[in-house]
Amino acid sequence: MAKPAGEWNRMIVTCRGTNLQVELNGEKVVDLQLDKSRVKDRPLTGYVGLQDHGLPLWFRNVRIRELPAGQE
Secondary structure, eight states: OOOOTTSOOOEEEEEETTEEEEEETTEEEEEEEGGGSTTTTSOSSSOOOOOOOSSOOOOOSOOOOOOOTTOO
16 A cells, blocks of 8 residues: 555544544555553653654655544
8 A cells, every 4th residue: 555665655644532543545554442552551642753764754744633523
């Protein structure tokens, strides 16, 4: 589902309560309950980090928005 090197990927990360979903280029790649995973002891609020693994990496059009009331 990832595009070849040199092409942009589109990732949408949605967290509603303890449910985390990640969509990569239109395909769901993660759907898990954080409170039932190995990260269950981590806080549900705080900073958002972007990570690389030592290879050249670029980000563009990073947007964070709060979900409408009742959808969080």
